[in-house]
Amino acid sequence: MKRDRAFGDSALTALAPAIWGTTYLVTTEFLPPDRPLLASVTRALPAGLILLALGRTLPRGMWWWRALILGVLNIGAFLYLLFVAAYRLPGGVAALVMSVQPMVVLALSALLLKEKVRAIHVAACVVGAVGVGLLVLQPHAGMDAVGVGAGLLGAVSMAAGIVLTKLWGRPEGVGVLTFTGWQLTVGGLVLLPVTLIGEGLPSTLTGSNLAGFAYLGLVGALFAYAIWFRGVERLPALAVSFLSFASPLTATALGYLVLDQALSPLQVVGAAAVVASVVLAQSRGSRRKKTAQAQEAPPEFADA
Structure with a gap:
């Protein structure tokens, strides 16, 4: 039963990055050209205001500045960098560049959450780094330096947000939908004047x-971030970060099926290396907190 519940939590959480993997296709095919800031604001702010209106609860005390930091890292900065990458790189490549996120989470988890770094995790990071290098450092790949840089910075931003969300949790009595609304609203408001x-x-x-x-x-x-923050709360930071690989898989599949995009042979090897790094780390990363998680009674998904 507990194993089935953990699988269900992982599957539902993985749906969020899978949805985010469609961002690249939607950006290039449906949105106005060269509007990463507008795309970020319209994605975050309306959804955040809807959730705020439903929850009717504002942050208190230290949660004002915590909500500001999390809103910038998880939403504002991340979305802007995501759309810059989406406008400048093929969807599958942009998503794969951002798949370095688990490696950043591993380092930050050791620093801030005092989680032990295992040899298998270090090996996964090395394999992943080599994979990303093969992916983007191709002389004829046509990689845009700004797009690649934005993708890497976006991965760092989201990774920091995941770890800080695990470190701080959320206020007692505040549901995950309201907590999500705080961050979406903050992220949108920060980007609006810019x-x-x-x-x-x-x-x-x-x-x-x-x-x-x-x-x-x-x-x-609104939907994807709600189930994402639910997963961040219920699953280990490293495990939930590796689920983000559903994004490049979705983006690559859509690029191939809809946009006739293709990767060079070395880029395919690089992508396979990134996948291998995820599998390598996930094989151990989800076990460490299993006993502790079984003893916890996580808050319900909806606001109480």
């Missing part, structure tokens, strides 16, 4: 643009 000053608003929006924004806001943010 968007208005740096990009401005487009003169026109097509029906496809509106459909793309609606999908990213309702499905890619």
Whole structure:
């Protein structure tokens, strides 16, 4: 029963990065060109305000600055960097560049959560780093340096957010939907003035643009982040981070099936190495807290 519950938690959590893997296709095919800030704000802020209206609870005390930090790391900075990568790189490549996130989580977990670093985890990091190197350091791959840099920084931002979320938890009596709403709202509000000053608003929006924004806001943010933060709460930080590999798998599959994108042979080897690093670390990473998790009674998904 407990094993089935853990599998169910992992499967539901993996659905969030799988949804995020569709971001690259939606960005290139439905959104206005070269609007990463606008895409970030419209994805985060409306969904956050909806959840705030439903929860009707604001942060208190130290949770004001904690919500600010988590909102910037998990939402504001991460979404902006995600869309920069999505606009500048093929979807599968952008998602695979960001798959270095588990390696960053491993290092931060050892530093902040005092989790023991195992040899198998170090090996996974080395294999993953080699894989990402093969993926992006190709002379004829046409990799955009800004896109690659944005993807790597986005991975660091989300990794820091995951670890700090595990470290701080959430306030007693505050449901995960309200907690998600805080972060989405903070992330959107931080980006809003930058968007208005740096990009401005487009003169026109097509029906496809509106459909793309609606999908990213309702499905890619409101729903996906709710189940993601639920998973971050219930699963070990390293285990939940490795589930993010569902994003590049989804993005790569959609790029191949819909956009006729392809990877060079060495890039395929690099992608396989990244997959191997995930499997290698996941084989041990999810066991360490099994006993402790079995004794915990995690809060319910919905607001009480």
